Amino acid sequence: AQSVTQLDSQVPVFEEAPVELRCNYSSSVSVYLFWYVQYPNQGLQLLLKYLSGSTLVKGINGFEAEFNKSQTSFHLRKPSVHISDTAEYFCAVTNTGFQKLVFGTGTRLLVSP
């Protein structure tokens, strides 16, 4: 069965600084990886996804993530964060069976001025 681990429960960062949110996955088969974002008092929405092809994927709001098969990671990055990026970020995985999407425990990104 697949799973994802988000080691950082909370990441504080100053505005305009770079940020990396870590995600490691575990699966015995080919995987598809996703990052979802939940802004305060809003529902979750898709940020970006890796299905195949280029290992560097770009999403909304300037975020990008890199799929690294050897390290079983899919870390999320942004070179310069804004106050409005304050939210909870969830990494998720599914496999070729597409039977369910498994989420990590989430990382709360706190951007301060």
Place this chain on the structure above:
Amino acid sequence: GAGVSQSPSNKVTEKGKDVELRCDPISGHTALYWYRQSLGQGLEFLIYFQGNSAPDKSGLPSDRFSAERTGGSVSTLTIQRTQQEDSAVYLCASTTGPTRESPLHFGNGTRLTVT
């Protein structure tokens, strides 16, 4: 267009009572998920419906939890004999098909508080 609708938005119940949570998916979406979001627990998968296939119930935490989807549309999650540890936000999501092809569209959730 209309998104995923969940009702009620908030529910307070006494321990031992049964509750029903409702989800109206986006029209035409064949796949429907229930997740539970608790502080520090992230999003816990509960159950997955895909078309007319048998649902994947592997995430239901106990036999007090059950869910059904009528007519391939509306879904109801029922929790019998609620316990305090059932307090959480219950999220419903729907999608047009395999998750790699289309993202999950989430509702705003039902916040359940068991007193």
